[in-house]
Amino acid sequence: MSAALSRISLSRVVVGREEERLVLEVLRSGMLAQGPMVGRLEAAFAQLTGTAHAVAVSSGTVALVAALQALGVGPGDEVVTSPLTFGATLNAILQVGATARFADVGDDLTMDPAELARALDRPVDRPVRAVLPVHLYGYPADMGAIEPLAAAAGAAVVEDAAQAVGASIDGRRAGSFGTGCFSLYATKNVTTGEGGVVTTDDAGVAARIRLLRGQGMRDRYAYEAVGHNYRMTDLQAAVGVPQLARLDRITDQRQANARFLTEGLAGLPGIVLPPSAPGREHVFHLYTIRVTSASPLERAELMAHLDRRGVESAVIYPRAVYDYPCYRDHPGVSLDPCPRAEALAGEVLSLPVRPGLTHLDLGRIVDAVAEAFSPRSFRFQPLDAAGGSSTVSRVSSASRS
């Protein structure tokens, strides 16, 4: 017997009863703006990352801006970051008036410490005030090597941990190596719809972010700094608090799904599976393979095939972040070419790994990829000529040739 198969999406927001209960509690409290629920979220975040302080803000982008501002990074300063990231990372650096320089990525798609050393080891025209690695797809950058390089250069470490809540490096959580910046956007491993958190052990940095967050006031109308409204609402925090409490389970599911995919996809020609290195815990915000030039199939062909089989995939990110006219022409962007990031951006392809995927879903993903490489081993037959929905006859990937 066959069953109609639904489309397997890359991300899906999962909220439970506890989120509903807490949101209702906030609604009934009449205290909708920043209040005690934000305090609860902050305490849970500090506990998770093992940092002394966590400050909730309105988005991950704002977390980056506030972190840089609180560290005093501004015009005349340079920030070295990764070229393989979301525009928010670069936007934040430019927003505070600093100049961005890039240290190319390694094969693991995160900042290569050797490239960072190269970027730091040059005649100083502008001081490098911060090093801003990105924990891409949930895989933490090599902080064991990056942290001492930044320290030796006298630069602060700001981690873009937007995609890496719960990830760790040698037992230390992402976000605890300097100033950690998290996103709680709808697709992230923990979400509040929109939201962000900054984590730090530095009481001064935390106090400064709190000040900036509330229009520069500690006491009402007693302005101490030129601030902003960076606040998160209690309604948002009410969505995040239960998810943080469930984070271990969320991460376990993502990692188990990733293991399934890795076992199923191993050995396909020209396909490179997500990186793993001792001590670096991947939390699989995304499961991203690389379709290299050794693959008999183009990435676009694989994507089209997956689409026909009802499996969503996405290229995250299609180009090095500086490789757009608005950044190339920007005086705040220092254009040292990053050939690895540019090449890898042409190879990456993210597959669904989110919690809630069943073994049937995961089997369909594996089989759809495998089938693209060996068309005679089709296992999922289209119901209609248009190929909209499909039937499944076998779900095991064991019969893949």
Ligand SMILES: Cc1ncc(COP(=O)(O)O)c(C=O)c1O
């Ligand atoms: C790597 C990275 N940095 C920063 C951000 C910005 O976070 P937000 O969308 O919450 O502003 C994101 C979010 O997508 C991200 O993926």
